[in-house]
Amino acid sequence: MAHGSSSETSQQRRRQNALAQRNYRARQKERRRILEHVALAGLILPSPLEVSCTNNSEETYSQPPSQRNHHRGRAARPTQRVRNAVSSAKVDTSFHPLDFASGFTASDFFSCIGSYPERERHNFFMLMTKELFGVRDIIKYGLIYLGYPVTSSLYNSAMRLPMSQWLEDVQQSLGDVDFTAAVKAGISVFGKLNVPSAHNSRIHEIVASPICRDRVDVATDCILLSRISFVSAVFMNARHLGIPWRDLISFESESPFCRLRKQLILRDSFENDAPGVENTGQAARIRLAFWDYLRGIQSDLAPTDVQLTVPHHPTLDTIPWPGFRSKVIAAVHSDPPSIDREDFCLDLLNDGLRCWGFANGDSLPSAAPWDARNWEAAPWFLEKWEHLTDGRDGEEWKTSAWWWSMCARTNV
Secondary structure: OHHHHHHHHHHHHHHHHHHHHHHHHHHHHHHHHHHHHHHHOOOOOOEEEEEEEEOOOOOOOHHHHHOOOOOOOOOOOOOOOOOOOOOOOOOOOOOOOOOOOOOOOOHHHHHHHHOOOOOHHHHHHHHHHHHHHOOHHHHHHHHHOOOOOHHHHHHHHHHHHHHHHHHHHHHHHOOOHHHHHHHHHHHHHOOOOOOOOOOOHHHHHOOOOOOOOOOOOOOOOEEEEEEEEEEHHHHHHHHOOOOOHHHHHHOOOOOOHHHHHHHHHHOOOOOOOOOOOHHHHHHHHHHOOOHHHHHOOHHHOOOOHHHOOOOOOOHHHOOOOOOHHHHHHHHHOOOOOOOOOOHHHHHHHOEEEEEEEOOOOOOOOOOOOOHHHHEEOOHHHHOOOOOHHOOOOOHHHHHHHHHHHHHOOOOO
16 A cells, blocks of 8 residues: 555656646746847847746766767858757867967956946846856857857757857857857846846755755656756855855956965964965964854865965855865966866856756755755866866766766756
8 A cells, every 4th residue: 555655656746847847948948038039129128027947957968978070060141041050079178278269268258247337247147146047148149139040059069068169169150250249248138137036036946955865766756957057056155155246257356265364474474385385284274263264164165275275266166076176276376277267267157067956846946056966067077177176986077977867967
């Protein structure tokens, strides 16, 4: 009797999740239709705007796409039909300092945002955060507004490519594109949307309960995966760390942990070691002096010795993979730098990393962006930046592979 009841419950759960996923896809389709209408209609927005912010899956990856054919083709100018859509990619893992065919960098992106008044910057950032948008969405709707025909295949290919390669493919498909103009146009389009209130945004639904994988039976349970974009997850963790939103959208911001070091230098007048060099003894003194502040930080976000002693951008503090954070900071400060900061930043903005949660049927999603187990890296991201991880046997790869097995990595 109990077995029959359990079976009925499982079937009911599957039906609920199937319905939730159909509703999600319908809402996503409507949201994108409205955005395209705004871009095409010269920023004339129907009112009121009701937008759903739940995201999950349609297309999955089983392993990194290391050897896929990369089809490219020059297409017509704006207002003409794109003849050749980009379908797949081979990831370029070589290091090309500031060598982008598109000529567009992360600094350009942040400069575009910085050119707007603070209130508009705040509204734009809140919209990106609460609607789970990424840089590809800004570029897409900016291009549409400028008259370029952006196909769904070209747009979706961004999730399978490093950002610099995707921008190159956009140029190959659409002709000469001014991405700075496209980003500014995209910001203008997004500026016509209402910033979601606490009642219709997804962010307020993220609760501080960790995902209990031991309770998940992949074979029998139908689970609705709830996506949290990189920007959204970063914002949540930044709030936990006390990092202002302004610091996240300025390319020259400094980590609050670096300021702890400066405060200690001023207070105790101890020797100011050369910045950019990890100092274990100095880190220990900082931990002792600011113990009350540091002990309240979630364990996966607790600063490493490198974070406490080497200057870096606060966005890195919000990624709950400690070893990864330290290696990125060290790579930026090596002589010469072993990674291109601009390139790396664009890949993060392209959801190279993102967070996941669960939602059963219509229940609230359960996710904790500060838990390393809830984060996943795109296959192309891990291949390109493998030297910043602990290798294919490390936690970054293992955690991501677990999410791939759950069919998490998708085009959304």
